[in-house]
Amino acid sequence: MSWEVVIGLEVHTQLTTKTKLFSGTSTLYGQEPNTQAGIFDLALPGVLPRLNDGVIDKAIRLAIATNSKVQQRTIFERKHYFYPDLPKGYQTSQLDAPIVYDGHLMIETESGLKKIRVNRAHLEEDAGGSRHGVVPGMTGIDLNRAGTPLLEIVSEPDLSSASEAISYLRQLHQIVTWLDISDGNMQEGSFRCDANVSIRKPGEPLGTRTELKNINSFRFIEQAINYEVARQIKILESGGTITQETRLYDSDKNETRSMRAKEEANDYRYFHDPDLLPIIISDERIDAVKASFPLMPEELKVELMEKHDLSDYDAGVLVQSRAMADYFAALLSFKADAKIAVNWLLGDVSAYLNEKDLEISELSISAERLAGLLNRIQDKTISNNIAKKVFALMIDSEKSADEVIEAEGLKQVTDTGAIEGWVDEVIAKNPKQVEQFKSGQTKILGFFVGQVMKLSQGKADPAVINQMIAEKLQ
Amino acid sequence: MHKQTISELRAQLEKGEVSALEVQEYFQARIEKYDGALNSFITTTFDEAKTAAKEADEAIKSGKNELLTGIPIAHKDLVSTKGTLTTAASKMLSNYVPPFDATIVENLRSKGAVSLGKVNMDEFAMGSTGATSFYGGTNNPWNEGHVAGGSSSGSAAAVAAGLVMAATGSDTGGSIRQPASFCGVTGIKPTYGRVSRYGLIAFASSLDQGGVLAKTAEDCAIVLEGMAGFDEKDPTSADRMLPAFSKELGQSLKGSKMALPRDFFAGDIDAETAKAIDETLAIYRKLGVEMVEVDLKYHELVTPVYYVIAPAEAASNLSRFDGIRFGYRAENAQNLEDLYYRTRTEGFGEEVKSRILMGTYATTDVLYKDFFIKSQQIRRLITNEYNEILKDVDFIAGPTVAGPAFGKNHQASSIQNSLFDANLIGANLAGLPALSHQMGISNGMPVGFHLIGRAFDEAKLLAAAHQYQQNSDWHKKFPANFD
Numbered sequence: 001m002s003w004e005v006v007i008g009l010e011v012h013t014q015l016t017t018k019t020k021l022f023s024g025t026s027t028l029y030g031q032e033p034n035t036q037a038g039i040f041d042l043a044l045p046g047v048l049p050r051l052n053d054g055v056i057d058k059a060i061r062l063a064i065a066t067n068s069k070v071q072q073r074t075i076f077e078r079k080h081y082f083y084p085d086l087p088k089g090y091q092t093s094q095l096d097a098p099i100v101y102d103g104h105l106m107i108e109t110e111s112g113l114k115k116i117r118v119n120r121a122h123l124e125e126d127a128g129g130s131r132h133g134v135v136p137g138m139t140g141i142d143l144n145r146a147g148t149p150l151l152e153i154v155s156e157p158d159l160s161s162a163s164e165a166i167s168y169l170r171q172l173h174q175i176v177t178w179l180d181i182s183d184g185n186m187q188e189g190s191f192r193c194d195a196n197v198s199i200r201k202p203g204e205p206l207g208t209r210t211e212l213k214n215i216n217s218f219r220f221i222e223q224a225i226n227y228e229v230a231r232q233i234k235i236l237e238s239g240g241t242i243t244q245e246t247r248l249y250d251s252d253k254n255e256t257r258s259m260r261a262k263e264e265a266n267d268y269r270y271f272h273d274p275d276l277l278p279i280i281i282s283d284e285r286i287d288a289v290k291a292s293f294p295l296m297p298e299e300l301k302v303e304l305m306e307k308h309d310l311s312d313y314d315a316g317v318l319v320q321s322r323a324m325a326d327y328f329a330a331l332l333s334f335k336a337d338a339k340i341a342v343n344w345l346l347g348d349v350s351a352y353l354n355e356k357d358l359e360i361s362e363l364s365i366s367a368e369r370l371a372g373l374l375n376r377i378q379d380k381t382i383s384n385n386i387a388k389k390v391f392a393l394m395i396d397s398e399k400s401a402d403e404v405i406e407a408e409g410l411k412q413v414t415d416t417g418a419i420e421g422w423v424d425e426v427i428a429k430n431p432k433q434v435e436q437f438k439s440g441q442t443k444i445l446g447f448f449v450g451q452v453m454k455l456s457q458g459k460a461d462p463a464v465i466n467q468m469i470a471e472k473l474q
Numbered sequence: 475m476h477k478q479t480i481s482e483l484r485a486q487l488e489k490g491e492v493s494a495l496e497v498q499e500y501f502q503a504r505i506e507k508y509d510g511a512l513n514s515f516i517t518t519t520f521d522e523a524k525t526a527a528k529e530a531d532e533a534i535k536s537g538k539n540e541l542l543t544g545i546p547i548a549h550k551d552l553v554s555t556k557g558t559l560t561t562a563a564s565k566m567l568s569n570y571v572p573p574f575d576a577t578i579v580e581n582l583r584s585k586g587a588v589s590l591g592k593v594n595m596d597e598f599a600m601g602s603t604g605a606t607s608f609y610g611g612t613n614n615p616w617n618e619g620h621v622a623g624g625s626s627s628g629s630a631a632a633v634a635a636g637l638v639m640a641a642t643g644s645d646t647g648g649s650i651r652q653p654a655s656f657c658g659v660t661g662i663k664p665t666y667g668r669v670s671r672y673g674l675i676a677f678a679s680s681l682d683q684g685g686v687l688a689k690t691a692e693d694c695a696i697v698l699e700g701m702a703g704f705d706e707k708d709p710t711s712a713d714r715m716l717p718a719f720s721k722e723l724g725q726s727l728k729g730s731k732m733a734l735p736r737d738f739f740a741g742d743i744d745a746e747t748a749k750a751i752d753e754t755l756a757i758y759r760k761l762g763v764e765m766v767e768v769d770l771k772y773h774e775l776v777t778p779v780y781y782v783i784a785p786a787e788a789a790s791n792l793s794r795f796d797g798i799r800f801g802y803r804a805e806n807a808q809n810l811e812d813l814y815y816r817t818r819t820e821g822f823g824e825e826v827k828s829r830i831l832m833g834t835y836a837t838t839d840v841l842y843k844d845f846f847i848k849s850q851q852i853r854r855l856i857t858n859e860y861n862e863i864l865k866d867v868d869f870i871a872g873p874t875v876a877g878p879a880f881g882k883n884h885q886a887s888s889i890q891n892s893l894f895d896a897n898l899i900g901a902n903l904a905g906l907p908a909l910s911h912q913m914g915i916s917n918g919m920p921v922g923f924h925l926i927g928r929a930f931d932e933a934k935l936l937a938a939a940h941q942y943q944q945n946s947d948w949h950k951k952f953p954a955n956f957d
Contacts, residue, residue, distance in 0.1 A: 039574055043794040045567070045675040046554045046576060048708050078790055082814055089793020141798065269837040271846060274680035274787055276709055 003199045003236075005229050006206060007165050008157035011172060012150050013182040014126065014190040015058050020147035021125050022049035022092065027148050029188050033131065037143035043087035048275050051076075055123055055149045056281065059099045060289040061179045062151060065296065066118045066172075068103025070286055076123075076276045079268045084141050085128035095270045098122035099279075100151075107167040116168050117156035126150050151181065157196065157206070162225035166218055169193060174297055178322045192216040197228045199236065207232075208242040212256060215249050224249035228256050300325060308338035317346055323361045334371030337378045344374060348391060365394050373401035386410050386458050412461050416468070422455040423448075423468050437473050445469060475500050476636030477952060480545055480693045481720075483639065487534055487544045494530035494544030498523050498588055501546040505590060505637045508956055512613050512635055514628040516551045517559045518591035526588040533586060541700045541720075543586030548641040550629050551592040552599055553684070554673035555579055562675045563607035564597045566795045566802045566821035576673020577708070578642055578684050578701040585700035593628030593641055597823045598792065599649055599677045601625055602895055606825040611882065614657060615953040616919050620879040623653030629687045630657035635956040640688035640697045644674055646681045647780050648898025651910035654687050655874035655922025658912040658951060660939060661687040662694045665930045666905030667712030669698075670705030678787035679710075681780075681902040690949045691911060691939035695719035698932065714930055722933040723940040728762030730934075731867035737773035738872025738897045738924075747877050747921045750914025754923050757945050758938070768863055768870075772856045773896070779856065780899045782836045782849040788826075789833030795821060857904040860926070864906070868934055870926040872897055874910040878919030897924055907932045911939045912948040920948070 020027055023040035040047045063070045074097045078090040100121035106113045128146035130139050153172065159165045173191055177184040184191045193216070198209035212228060215221045227249075232242055247256040295303060297319040304315040319325050324345065331341040349370075353360060373390055376382050382390065382405060393404045405411055426448055427434060437444050448469045452460055475483065475497065486492045502520050509515050523546070530544035554560050554572040556579075561567045575583075583589070596606040604627025605611035612627035614620040615635040622631040626643030630653035633641050643650040645663035654661030662685050669684040676682060686697040699719045705711045739751070755765060797803035797817030804816035822830070836845040863870055874897065901908035906926050913923035923942075927935040943949045 042799050044554075044572060044574075044800065045560075045562070045570075045794065046572070046671075046673040047574075048672050048710075050707065050709060080790060080793060082793070082796060084796075084798050084810065087794060087799060089796060090790055267839045269790075269834065269839075269842070271786065271790070271837055271842075274678075274710075275676075 003229075003233055004202045005160050006157045006198045006200065006209075007159040007161075007225060008196040009155045009159065009165060009168065010194040010196070011153045011169065012192050012194075013153065013176050013184070015055055015149040015151055016180055016183050017052055017054050017058075017149055019052055021052055021055060021123070021149035023147050024050065024052075025147065031144055033140065033142035033144060035144065037128075037146060041087060041143050041147045043089075049092065049273075051276065051279070052149060055151075056099070056279065056285075057289055058179075058181045059121065059123060059151060060281070060286055061293070062121055062153070062176065062181055063100040063103065064286075064290055064293065065175045065179055066100070066103040066105055066121075066153075068100045068118055068121070070281055071097050071099050071101060072281045072283075073097070073278055074099045074281070075278045076273045077270045078273045079270055081266050081268060083127070084139070085130055085143070085146065087128070087143060087146055091125055091127065092273055092276070093124035093270075094122035099281075100153075105168060105171055107164060107171055109164055109167060114158075114164065116158045116164075119154045119156050121151050121153040124150050124152060157198075162222045162229070165195065165225055166222050169218060169221065174320070178294070178297055180322070186216045186218075189216055193221055195221065195225055195228075197225055197232070198242070199229060199232045207236075208244050210242065210244065210256075211246045212249055213246055213259060217251075220249060220251050223251070223254055224256055227254060231256065297325075308342075310338065310342055314342045314346060318342065321360070323359060327360050327363075327367055330367030331371045331374065334368050334375075336371040336374040340374045340377055341371075344370070348388060352391075352395070364396075365391075369394060369400055376401050376405060380412055380461060381405065382410055382412050383458065383462065386412070410459060412459050416464060419452070419456070419460050419464050419468060422452045422460065423465065423472060425455065426451040427469075427472060434473065448473075476504060476639075477950075479690055480542070480639050480688070480696050483545060484543075487530075488539060490534075494527040494534065494588065495524065497544055497546060498527035498590070501590060501638060504635075508635055508637060509632075511618055511955070512615060512622075512631045512637075513610050514593050514612050514622070514631040514635070514637065515548070515591050516561055516563065516594050516607075516609050516628070519555075519558055519589060520591075522558070523588050523590045526583070530586055530588060540584070540586040541696060542582060545587050545640070546590050546638045547582065547587045547697070548591050548593045548629065548632055548638045549579060549589055550595055550626055550642050550644055552595060552644050552675045553579055553592075553642055554675065555589075555592065558592065560592065560675070561608070562598045563595045563609055564822065564826065565608045567675075568608065568802060570801050572673070574673065577670035577705045579673065581701045581703065582642070582697070587697075587700065590638055593632050595628055596625035596649075596825070598675065598788070598826050599625040599644055599646055599682075600788070600825050600829055602648070602652055604628070604631075604653070605882070606823055608823060613882075614879050614919070615956050616658065616879070618955070620881050620919060621656065621884075623656030623879055625649040626653050626661070626687060630654055630659055630661070633657070633659045633687050633689060634953060636952065640686055640693055642684060642701065643687050644677075644682055644684050645902065646677045646683075646784060647902050648895040650685045650687060651874050651898055651908060651922070651924060652895055654910045655912075655920070655924075656879035658920025658922075658948070658953070659687050659689055660691050660694050660909065660911040660943075660949065661685065662691075662698060662909040662932065662935065663901065663907065664698060664702060664932050665712070665907045666902075667710055668714075668907070668930065668932065669702045670708045670711050672705055672707040672711075676787075676791040678784040679791060680787060681784055683902070690943055691909070691936050692720065692723055692943075694909070695723060695936045695940070698936075712930070717933045719933050719936050723937050725934065725937045726762070727758070727938055727941055729764070730762070730869070730938075731764045731766060732758060732869045732871050732925075733766050733768045733863050733867040734871060735768050735770045735773065737770045741873075741876030741896075743873060743876050744916055746914065746916035747873060750916065750921055751873055751923070754913040754942070754946075757942055761938075761941050761945065763869075763938075766867060770859060770900075772852065772859055773900075775852050776856060776899050776903065777896050779849045779852045780903065781832065782845050783853065783903075785829040785833030786837045786846055787833065789830045789837070792822075792826070792830055797821070853903050856900060860900055860904040860906060861929075864926075864928045868927065868931075869938065872924055873913075874898065874922035874924040878916045878921050901926045905929065907935055909935045909939055911942065912951070914948060915951075920951070
C-alpha cells in the first residue's frame, strides 16, 4: 500500500500598511538598520501600543475572500519569550479569538476541485532581525521590521501533495495581492510559508509531523515538501521513526535538515494584552468592506472574455495579478483597443518586463502613454513593427508615442502615389522574380512586399502595397 | 510659604506678592535643607525648574498664567521625563534617560507647574514601605524612624514635609493612598482611564493608575484637573468629559450616602485610630451624609486575586528589561542566555524578582486556568459587587489602613504587608476612583480615611474630602521637624 501525504500550511503575509501594527513607525523595506524603530518598537518603558486600524479591514477582506467568518469581538494576546530581536519580551498576537476563522478555499487538482479548509488567520507583529558579522565578534540587532503587521493564515492539514500545496499557495497569493492585503513579495519575505508535513498509510491516524520553516519561493516549497516526504518514507520503510522537529530547507543542496526538536518548545504564557481593549467589529463594517470588494480574478476573467471577446488563456493571464488587470483596464480607459492591448501586454510588454525582471507596476511607460502608442497602431498611423521601435524609444524617454513618431518620421505612408513609386522601382529591379510570379509562384508576392517595405523604411502601409503589387503584376 | 494651599500661593503669584522664581528658590532651599533626612528625592532638577519658574513669571506678567503656573511639584520616578533620569527606583534603570515625556508631565508643564525633580518610590512600584528602592528607603517626616509607605513614598514624604506643593504618584494596589495615609496628606487615585498611563513605567497595566498627592483635597483637585484627560497615546484612556474638579468642591453632600463595609473595619484597629474614625464619621454625618453598613462577600479574595493578576502582568511588562536595548546590562556575559540571566539577577531587587517569579508561575500552562483565569473571573465578581453597592450609595468608606506607619525595623513579609492593604486593592480591581485624607493621629503618627467613589465621579470624592477639611484641621498639621 502506498503512503498518504498530509500537509498543513501556515502562511505569514505581511500587510500592505504604511505603518506598523502598533507604533505608527514606517514599514518601508530596505532602510538603514534601526532607522525605522521608534520608541514603541524599542519597547521603551511606558510607551503604549496604538492599533493601526487599517489592518482590521484587510483581515475582513481576507475573511470574505476565503469564505471565513469574522470574529466580531477579537482580542490581542501576549506571547512571551526572550529573544534579542523581540523588544518587549513578548509578541502581541492572537490565540483564542483570531480575527478570521473557519473558512475554505477550492483549489484545482489533477482530480478536479478540492476543498481546503482555512482554520484561522490571526494578526500579529513581526519580530526584528539579528545581523551576524556586521560588527566583528558581535551580533547586531535590526528592529526595522519589528512590529510590522502580519496576518498568519493557517490551513487544516487537507493538502495531500506538494503540487496541491502549491496550488493552494498560489491561490492565496493571488487573493492577498488582488485585494491589496499584502504585496506578496516573496523575496522580501512578505509572503512566506511554514509547512507541516507527515505521512501515513491510508486509514491510519496522523503520523508524526515535521515543520519546514520560512520558505519563501513556490519552487522551494515544492522541492522542500517533496524532499521531506521522500525522507520520511525512507525512514519509515527502513523501520525508523519520525522525530517531531523543526527543519530548515537548504535550497543550495535541496535538502531539509534539523533545526530544533520540539521538546525545547516554550510555554508562551499567553494572556490578554491589558494595554489593548477588545476590538469590536460591527456588521456594518463587514458590509462596507464587502461593498467595496472588487471583482475577484475568476469573475473578472469571465467579464473580460465576454466584454472584449478575449480568449480564456489571454483573460487568465491578465487576471494573474491585480497590477496587470488594472493596467489593462487603464489602457482601455484611454481608448486602446482590447485585442491590441492584450497582444501587447502579453507580448512585447511582458517580454520586456521579463528581460529586465520588473513588475508591471515598475514599467516606465504609463498606461496613458502606452495607450497613445496602441491607438496609433489601431488607426494605422504606424505598423505593429514600427510600434515596437517606438515602444523601445518611449521606455527611455518621457515622450508620447506621437512625439516619437513625429521626431523619428515613422508615420505610415498610405499615400498611393508614393507607394506606387516604390512598387514600380521594385518591379523594375527584379525582372526574374516578376517572371516567377507570372509563372504561377504567387508566394513570391511576400518578397515584393518586403522589398517595398525596405525602400519605405517600414512606413508604407502593407495592405496598400499588397493590393498594388497584385494589381500591377496581373 | 510651604504651608499654604495651591490656591493661596497662586493668588500671591498673581498679585505679584511673590515671584515664581522666589517660590522655586524657596522650595529648592527646603529640599536642600531637609531631604537628607527624608531621602525623598532620587534626582533634583533645579536648573530646569529655574528656567520654568522664569517662564512662569513671564506668563504671569503677560496675563497668560494657567492653572498651576509657578507651583512647585515633583514627579514619581516612575514617570518618564525627557532628558531626565527616570529609574523606577531600580538598578535596572539607574542609567536610563527617556527621550520623551509622559503625558502627565506634558500636561502639568503646559499648565505651568514647575517640577523640582523625581521622587523616590518602591522599585517598579512594588512594595508598601518605600524600602525596596535601589536608592534606599524614604523616611517618614512625622518620625524618621518610620516608613513613609509605598510605593509612592517619596511623593508622600516630600509633600508632607513641604518640599513641594504636590507630587504625582501611581496606584496599582494602594500605592498613592497608603503612603498618603502614613504621611498625613491627601492622595487620590482616579478612575482607571482618567489619567493617561502613557509614559508611566508599567507595573500591572490593568491596575496602574496615575494620580496625585497634595496637602488638601482642593490641591489634589487642582493638580488632577491639570494632569487628567483623554490621551490618544493610551488605548485604555477614557474619552470622557473632564470636569473642572476645583470648581465642584462645594457640591452639597446633603442626602448622599456612605457605605461602611464591616470588613473594612475588621482589622487590628488600634484605639486611637478607632477614635479618629468615629470623629471622622461624625463630621461626615454633620455634613449630611447618611451611613449604611454593608458586607463585602468577596473581600477576603481581593488580596489573593490581586497577587495573581498584578504579578502576572508585571512579569510580562518587565520582560523588556533584558539588557539588550537600554538600562542595566551585566558585564562579561558568556552567551545570550547568560546575558539575560545575569542582567535580570543583578538588575532587579528581591521584591521585584519574587513578583516576577510569582507572576510567571501563575501564567504557566499548568496553572493558567486555575490561577490566572480564575482570578480574572473573581475580579469580575468583585467589580460587580462594588458597582452594585455604588448604585445605592455615593461612597464606600473606611480606614485607609488599619493603623499608622510602622517602624523601619518592623519585620513583616511582603504578604503580611499586603494584607495590610486589603481595603485599598478593591478600587484598583474595579477601576474605581478612591481617595485618602488624614483623619487623626495614632501613636503620634497620622492615620487616613479612605473613600471609594463611582466611576468617573472624582468630583464628588474631592468635594467630600474638601468639605471634611473645611470642618477639621488635620490637613493643617505639619510634622514638627519640618515646620
